[in-house]
Amino acid sequence: MSKSGKTAKRMSIMLIAVAVIFALVFGWGVLRSIFIAKFLKGFANQAQTVATIEAGRTPWQPVVQSVGSLTAINGASLSAEVGGIVDTIDFRSGEDVKKGDVLLTLRPNNDPAVLAQLKAQARLDAINYARDQKQFAADAVSRSQLDTDRANLDAANAQVAAQQATMDEKIVRAPFSGRLGIRQVDVGQYLQAGTAIVSLEQLNPLFVDFHLPQQEVSRLAPGQTVDVSIDTFPGKSLKAKITAIGATIDSDTRSIPVRAVMENDGLALRPGMFVSVSVETSKPVEAVTLPQTAITYSSYGDTVYLVKHASGGKEQDGLVAEQVFVTLGATRGDQVQVLSGVRPGDAVVTAGQVKLHNGSPVVVNNKIQPSNDPNPNPPNE
Missing domain, CATH: 1.20.5 (Single alpha-helices involved in coiled-coils or other helix-helix interfaces)
Structure with missing residues (x-):
């Protein structure tokens, strides 16, 4: 080759x-x-394990929720009407007092002597007026002299009353029954008129003040029940009654002020506390409810997955997931109201739906279920 x-x-x-x-x-x-x-x-096509719940109708109380604060029926920061040096303090911080109890006095100085002098002048003017009345009856004095005597007596009595009022202004009394706050002054201290001495609050009952959206006005009326909860006492629900509804809508927030009254028999609550309120706006209705974990929220619509038998419709054909759109209503605790999209008796996926798509085969395991409590009380640790 x-x-x-x-x-x-x-x-x-x-x-x-x-x-x-x-x-x-x-x-x-x-x-x-x-x-x-x-x-x-x-x-x-691998079957995904999910947890389900059977949709059913439950009693649903329509409520509107808000937040507010507690306010004393009567509350004031007490002060003296005139200036002076503190002579006595007749109260202890935090104690309960009755209306009219003396709380503080200012040094009287020469006020009693001035009052005694004015009373002596008033007595003299009374004697002169009585004497001239007898003289006038005997035509010994003129009518003008008698009128002058009467005017002098009235002026003297007025001066006595004015001096007594000045002395009374140096005594600070409780304007109503309630509980005192922390003392702000000391004996011997000079007080200007209006200087705060101590706060006084009437603790029972208390006002509950809150605001609601303007669209709720037509469903509000005095006498409605208000459920009040306070984080200071977790798990405890208190009752109040609406007593007043504002006359105008706030132009900034488009909400209306509402005031309710709540009993505070144990005096455990304090004005200024933050509260959550729920107002029952109508009678209870029957509604389809689901755990909020069953809902897939998105911008194009809220959906849930229903568990149904495969296209054959027979049990041996297996189970598949079907995605449906739902219209939601109000929420309460762990539950949400479903207005459309789910009917009573439907099997709804409550856990594991993140792995699903429309038509996914599923296996149901309900050993562990998400919370479905209308009034959850998580531990406060």
């Missing part, structure tokens, strides 16, 4: 080898893609 023939033979063998290698590479790629597609197809 010639040299050129040998070269051609080597080239043919090399080309055949390269072709075989390329065929093996591309063949393996195609085969791998087929295996991956089969694997993914099998994985996609």
Whole structure:
């Protein structure tokens, strides 16, 4: 064989080898893609484990919720009407007092002496007036003299009353019954008129002040029940009654002020406390409810997954998930009201729906269920 023939033979063998290698590479790629597609197809059709609940109708009390604060029926920061030096303090911080109890007195200085002098002048004017009355009856004095005597007596009595009022202003009394706050002054301290001495609050009953949206005005009326909860006493619900509804709507918040009254027999509550309120706006109704964990919230609509038998409709065909859109109402605790999309008796997925799509095969395991409590009370740790 010639040299050129040998070269051609080597080239043919090399080309055949390269072709075989390329065929093996591309063949393996195609085969791998087929295996991956089969694997993914099998994985996609793998049954997903979910928890479900049977939708049913439950009593639902329509309420509107808000937040507010407690306010004393009567509350004041007490002060003296006139200036002076504190002479006596007749109360202790935090004690209960009755209306009219003396709390503090200012140093009287010469006030009693001035009062005694004015009373003596008034007595003298009374004697002169009585004497001139007898003289006038005997035509011994003129009518003008008698009128002057009467005016002097009235002026003297007025001066006595004015001095007595000035002395009374140096005595600070409780304007109503209640509980005192922390004392702000000391004996011997000079007080300007209006300087705060101590706060006084009437603790029973208390006002509950809150605001509600303007669209709720037509459903509000005095006498309605208000459920009040306070984080200071978790798990405890208190009752109040609406006594007043504001006359105007706040133009900034478009809400209306509402005031309720609540008993505070144990005096455990304090004015200024933050509270959560719920107002019953109508009679209870029957509503379809679901745990809020069953809802998939999104911008294009809220959905849930229903568990149904496969297209054959027979139990042996297995279970599949069906995604449906729902219209939601109010919420309470862990529950949400479903207005449309779910009917009583439907099996609704409450856990595991993140793994689902429409038509996914499912297996139901209800050993663990999410909370579905209308009034949850989480531990406060």
